[in-house]
Amino acid sequence: MFTAGAIAAVGLAAAYASHLRTQRERTLSEVEAVANTTQEVLLRPVARHVAHLEIATLYLAAAPHAKVGGDFYAAADTPFGLRLLLGDVRGKGLPAVGVAAALLGSFHEVAYEAHGLAEVAERLDTSMGRYCRSRTGSRADAEEFATAILVEIPREGTHLSFLNCGHPPALLFHEDAPRSLDPPAASPPINLAEILGTTYTVERVPFGPGDTLLLYTDGVTETRAPSGAFFPLERWAGGVPAGFMPQELLRRLHRALLAQSRGKLDDDIACLAVRYEGPAPPA
Known part of the structure; x- marks a missing residue:
């Protein structure tokens, strides 16, 4: 029994x-x-090809079972050329996702209308201010902001324009030698222009056939090894063999970050790579 x-x-x-x-x-x-x-x-799907450009993206959310976080990216094929946005909202969790959603929604509207990147940034700043005001009752304080980088690549020509809003600088692979695009003039993070009393400044650099632009969030450069050492992005980029397409470049970067952290990435990561493929060869 x-x-x-x-x-x-x-x-x-x-x-x-x-x-x-x-x-x-x-x-x-x-x-x-x-x-x-x-x-x-x-994070709307990004076209692999726009005119003479090839594009690839990478997004890794740190939170278990999450697919999105406070990092964000977007691309828009506009009358002004390809416009890109990549950024990082201060903070984590659902509040950061809400701010990222507000900024992305605004970008997908203003990217087709604004006549310059400064105007795009100003309108993103206004949108984020409205969102913060609706949520907290105040427009902004030192706790409410997002860093971002905006890029415009015209359909014709061999230059690109960029505007850096307090974000880690983009990397430009020119003649297979990467260099950091540190802006000579600082622009404020989004939602802090009014507090800091500054304006947005647009820079212009050469960008022609064979060149690749890499945008990334600080989750890349702040990936730590068990010893505590940060990921050496520029040194890694200097060792990348010539001629990689954007998708392969990001695959290699992902593998390098996993190797650096021993597979324990603990921050959101967003990357966007664009390569100028050049005009079609003559028949």
């Missing part, structure tokens, strides 16, 4: 454990489905 009862108890416990495991798997599946949908809504 005791043996039969024990067997029955073990069977019930096993069935309950199986039920809990099934529920947990179903919940995780639902969470992943919501996360995937959120990512598709916020």
